[in-house]
Amino acid sequence: MEKQSLKGWIYLLPALAFLAVFMIYPLFDVLVYSVEEGYNSASQTSFGIGLYNYAYVLHDPYFIQALKNTFILVIITVPLSTGIALLIAVGLNSITKLKELFQTIFFLPYVTNTLAVGLVFMILFKKTAYSDGLVNLLIQSFGGTSVDFIDGPYWAKMFVLCFYTVWVVLPFKILILTSALASVNPDYYKAAKVDGATKWRIFTRITLPMIAPMLFYLIITGFIGAFKAYSDAVALFGTDLNAAGMNTIVGYVYDMLYGTGGGYPSYASAAALILFAIVLTITCINLLISRKSTAV
């Protein structure tokens, strides 16, 4: 038995070593950085241990802005993208003709290059010297005044960011939900139909509970993904997100490390740990709710 388990550990060693060097040690280091006050990366010295870094980050208006942006993004995009994905998946599941074609079309964004997507959004929304962008042309044709979505008011920029995020995360969610729907035993539907349940009742009382585990999975990963948003904002608004007022928490962490006026690993670490605490809390709440509602 002992020999057996030793052998097992040896097999695990490469992966464990890898994890230890690239995951566990850095995590631990982040914790250490975040409590070292006045850390100087040149001399590798600090004044002492304390919570000043956290206090600084929490009072930094840029961080507050990033926090606000991230929360708005999460609260809008997660329910919206999951809901739309569910609608599309149910639609896909109920058609027979051209099902594969539509499935492929809905999945295309997932395999499309991010830069290409960014370009498309630019054509749609960006105002240039030559054009106001496709969306603005549409707005004008309906008699509205054009809006600068990239450098304009805050709500316009947030709208573009949310739109972009929803669009990017949709394909994966549709894929997961279509397969979840397809895996429901058709006998349940037959039984319900024979028993006279309406389409809506079948959907709410049978379909939804049956795919609830997948829905919760999507909501939890959606929350985590949206809290970690950064590249989307960069793709739309460029690297100077603080100036655009569209920074996210991860963006703030990055700026603190490498951005102009960066080089503050202590502040970055503190911000990263605050994000970690937020994600952890939300995930725990999510898990508790899902346990309660899908308990067997």
Add this chain to the structure above:
Amino acid sequence: MKVVLQNLTKIYPSRDKGPDVTAVNDFTFEIPDGKLIGLLGPSGCGKSTTLNLISGLETPTSGKIFFGDDDVTNLPPENRGIGLVFQSYALYPHMTVLQNIMFPLENFKGKDRLSKEEMKEKAMEAARLVQIEPYLERKPAQMSGGQQQRVAIARALVKRPRVLLLDEPLSNLDARLRLQTREEIRRIQRETGITTVFVTHDQEEAMSISDQIVVMKAGVVQQIDNPQDVYDHPVNLFVASFLGTPPINVFDGEVRDHMLYIGEDAVMKVDLEDRKVIVGIRPEGFILDENGPLCCSLTGVQVMGRDTSVVSSHPASRNPTVCSIISAENKVTGDTVRFRLKPFKTILFADDTEQALDYSVLE
């Protein structure tokens, strides 16, 4: 409520340019009120399709279905007043047993709408009928297969259906439970008096439970009769072979001068003209007799306790082995074994059409 099927036909259009599939072909039958009918046949014989047509989950290509005097051919399933039990039970896993049984009642609309108490009352009544009251708060996953099956039956019965349909309800149970549940279904059917259609591929199940058996093959009804008559007087070779375990022994035979020959063995005098025939002999149709006319070479003897199964071979047999069941008191030894035949257990079929031939034994 009697159920009338009138020239019922279901044709599935071809897929991939293959031929159209006729799942049910011109099925006409009147199921008497309050009886339990077994639809029996091998996989793909159209028995489940027939059930789906009665339930309304599928619509017939032609033909009509009546419940009593109501033409229900074009009614959707929810308006037919049927209860359906699936092979997979199809119990909703996220609901408790009570919620499962109450589900059909919650769908009532308008003046039929029930209060929570009435629903619970009716659900309890159904649960009592199938004897699952102690488990009402459990989820289906916490119950055995047999208990789940009872819940499924309770759910089908709770709204007092006019017709109860059971689609292979016992196939997912182990042998012992299958026997028990079979009895249970019979008891519930008798108590409620609901006309019931029971689909199975297990001939023993169909025989033990049904008032009448419908044997189907490739969409065509072969025979409709009470179980004993289907067994004793099969209309053709297919029905004879499909019913009975061990299966009927099939020989190539011939009638010459009113004498029936199996191979070269002259086994009995019959009142038929000279012709080639197929001889079917039930395993219990053999009588061990030193001077018997049918001579087989002995392969082995299987002791089954109550009976002894004698496995032998005969040159005219269509199967490699001939199986005969005799009482366990007999001792069988040696290389050959000789039998006399019980005329009642010996069935003759035309060699070309495989239809059963009417004959009497001449002394």
